[in-house]
Amino acid sequence: MAKRSKGAQKTQATAPRGVTSLTEAKAWMASRGITEIECTVPDLAGVARGKIMPASKFFSSPVMNLPLSVFFQTISGEYPDYEGLVDSVIADSDLVLEPDLATLCSVPWAQDPTAQVIHDAYHRDGRPVELAPRQVLRHVISLYEKKGWKPVVAPEIEFYLVEPNTDPDYPLKPPVGRSGRPEIGRQSYSIQAVNEFDALFEDIYDYSEAQGLEIDTLIHEDGAAQMEINLRHGDPLVLADQVFLFKRTIREAALAHKIYATFMAKPIANEPGSAMHIHQSVINTATGRNLFSDEDGDPTPEFFSFIAGHQKYLPSVMCIMAPYVNSYRRLTRDSMAPINLQWGYDNRTAGLRVPPSTPEARRLENRVPSSDANPYLAIAASLACGYLGLTENLRATDPIDGDAKNLDFDLPRGLLEAVAAFQDSEPLAEVLGERFVSAYAAVKQAEFETFMRVISPWEREYLLLNV
Template identity: 55%
Template sequence: MSQTSDWTDKIPQAARDYLNGRRLDEVECIVADIAGVARGKAMPASKFKFQDRFFLPNSIFLQTITGEWTDNPSGAFTEPDMILTPDFSTATAAPWTADWTLQIIHDVEDQEGNPVPIAPRNVLKRVLALYEAEGWRPVIAPEMEFFLVARNIDPNQPIIPPMGRSGRRAAAKQAYSMSAVDEYGKVIDDIYDFAEMQGFEIDGILQEGGAGQIEINLAHGDPVHLADQIFYFKRLIREAALRHDCFATFMAKPIEGEPGSAMHIHQSVIDIKTGENIFSNPDGSETEAFMHCIAGLQSHLPAVIALLAPYVNSYRRYVPDFAAPINLEWGRDNRTTGLRVPISGPAARRIENRLAGMDCNPYLGLAASLACAYIGLKEKKMPKPECLGDAYMSAEDVPVTLGDALDLMSESAPVRDVLGEEFCNVYEAVKRNEYKEFLQVISPWEREHLLLNV
């Protein structure tokens, strides 16, 4: 069975506008792997219109970030094919390419037509289906932090800030400075232009506290749609940086002595029948459901830190005095807490989860945070008392190594039930392989301080 010749009628308006009066050359058929890296195939548009699906082996979800392969915990390594079908609502331009190209995210099913449970986008959909069964619809708004850095082609050399238009390197401790953003304004201009061509709405761009560190806020909306956007944005931002002789990195902690990059997640829940925020009563006061969500996040976030902080580098962000909460306290308009309640009206009442790193897979980061809130809604427990002071002084509430985080994930029955047992087994296997690889690397610190001193 083939695509009809008018398949472009099914794509978003922004993609049609991009192609207006032009001949489409190529289509990139992609999915996000465990790391959030785009995998798939590119094909001529003339071929794509006659092909309504294509195949990839399930082993793409068993590969570590270094390219090594993990044994499948659920059986032999036979690499059966999965069936990928285009989700035309995700079609968007790839405006940095030399020809006229569209990217399309594909749905991933097995050969019986069932969603593949280890595909990250399907994990998020699984969590949303649990909400829907209760008559709820989550709403999220992500904040994306990243660094622009000088080109680095030697991994043995430290990362340094990029050169600005003034001829000086980007400076640290310039949060919210407009002149700091202007230093790399051409990159920002390309980010805006690419986003517009791709049909993405940027809510705001600002300078963060690190040297060359930028934050982009996206408008609130559907979790899958916004995870798709973050997935696309990472590539868009990297391409914009490369045009101007620098790199964009989403590492949690790329530069020693600088703050890390987070992906703060603002989340609320809507009653599907009424369209009202279940966190607010008719008189505008906070509901018990609001408190239950906070309690769920406090109780179960430790078990999903391996998803929110997926690499050994992620835990370098969890250090005191670098604007990264390492606690599970909650507070109203308190940025020292891991769970912040921003100032808002009753309709926009929400919880901001500040623990996720920008290095996480966006589908899995959102799924993890929403899973904890869902469990809280079902358990109906109350949170600890609100933190009214400096929560940075609180005891550390989250694991500070990847190994400890994976241990907590493996022991949490509620989290594994919501995210799916098969997915959790595969994710743990991939991450333990990565952790084992890292432990075999001898660092410059060890050579400097241990070689002649111990």
């Protein structure tokens, strides 16, 4: 599905997204009458943190400060114990956040003319902040660059549209579409089911165009009112930025139509979970050729090593791919999600799929991550697995032809098990950074403790009067 937005015929004074200097940024904002700017930085959960300031103040001092604790906050707003995770000297210090002007774009849903720009986090001595998701991904990309490689990714993000839900004790329900009725049966790939929310998707396209974001396709997925947006392939950091912005864009557009858009991995009990599939290839920068295909168009040993790296190391990064307790509800045998690390040619039951393609476009699709994952960290972790497979010259198993979901589980079944595997992997700590691994694990453990304070309906249903 590809639509031209209602405002597409309008000529813009400058490019809709990104500049290279403060002078260009000032001209960009002046041409749009921008009065405010949202200065954001993605935290460990992929939540936009930061400050909103008048445009005039931004240009007088484009660098802002936030405390290091912004990268320790759990999804429930609490913090783990810092002791041993950071130096005592910098535990409560401010970080320096510098704008990446290539990400400058409008905020089309704002009431007043507003811009937004994503920032990078640095310590006061100029070192990148090891805990900042954007810096983690930058570091992994740099490891590829040192080998003469350039990774290319294309994410696919699934999400649900649901009725507004203000009481967390009540289950989520599909929203009412233009027909006046909610979607009951599953409508995979149905154009009519997408058209039920045509006005909402027109706004998503308009908002995306205003921000310079490129949607490749929009489809209806398997679940009731479950959708998927596919993005065009490109630079991993650019695509992670786009997913970061898309999530907020979709939520804001849905709210304007009195609908919630949710990226929870498993929001509705009897419906499929939502994934963030990551397509990956690697370019040899010296030749410009796909590292995964030889001159005859056949797969190379490097391609199979890349697959093998995922088979070996994905279990150890599952707390990034599936970052919450809810994420593991998606990874069950009776769902559409993978439960192991088999790989196959065009086999959607496997965790690792090789889609049909030309030799130039040969790639690996990682189907394990859920849509609640931080896009920067999920892409970084997936590329880290592939990098280790390449540098360790690992060998993949034989491809599977049948239904991989009939085989045993290869993946952790819960968050604590996944965190323990994450902490135990020395190769991943070297690639992702030891300080990041320690801090991220601490945040996940703290979130699990918060979850354990809640008594679920299942416990009241089966234990209240039976035990």
